Amino acid sequence: MKITDIVKILDAQVVVGGEDMNYSINHGFASDLMSDVLTLEEEHLILITGLCNNQTIRTAEMANISVILFVRNKQVSEDMIELALENDIIILSCKYSMFKTVGLLYENGLEPVY
């Protein structure tokens, strides 16, 4: 699924864009627990989370995750934006709940990690 498709499906905002927004992501992982995210071997995925702080970006950096999607209109701080830019991490944000977000992406073909 292309990043641009994810934006369309979720009516999402691009908070921090990347050079190539047309590249495809196959897997999604949804969690607010960063230690859980840090156990993943899969890397080419989108992290869907309601946890919106520096640690979310740091976790993505350590786990080689290149796209983060915040649900429920979370406010992304300047610090987080700076960290994301520094590490080439794309940040998206949508207004839907985690449940609806995950449901829509699954329905449209995004696959789970497990």
Place this chain on the structure above:
Amino acid sequence: MMHTEFTVVEGDFANAGKASSEIKKTLKQLNIDNQKIKKIVVAVYEAEVNAIAHAYGGTIYVDLDEEKICVLIKDKGPGIPDIARAMEKGFSTASAKVREMGFGAGMGLPNIKNNVDELDIQTEVGVGTEIKMIVNFNS
């Protein structure tokens, strides 16, 4: 042989991950295998969060050569009374603040163990904890 040190400040969650991030950049510049980099930085990041959350901060010593990276995290924190329990998945003494940061579910030490080739924990209650972890690049 390369030696670097980082200071970790108690409660400084805004900067949790800074040391791991620097280590990652250095290893990338040295063209170390990506999977090996991920293993050590995930382990160091978890340990950094631990030092900030539980141990009144500490110092991270990094020694790097062609074959391996050795990271020692020393703190003057409360120590771990029961290591076996601390190594159990799901056992946690974390505060609400730590949980708000997305940690504190009792996965830190098990995560560290899963990612490193060698792990040694020395701890004394009321004195502090030393965690030494090694990842070999060629294994």
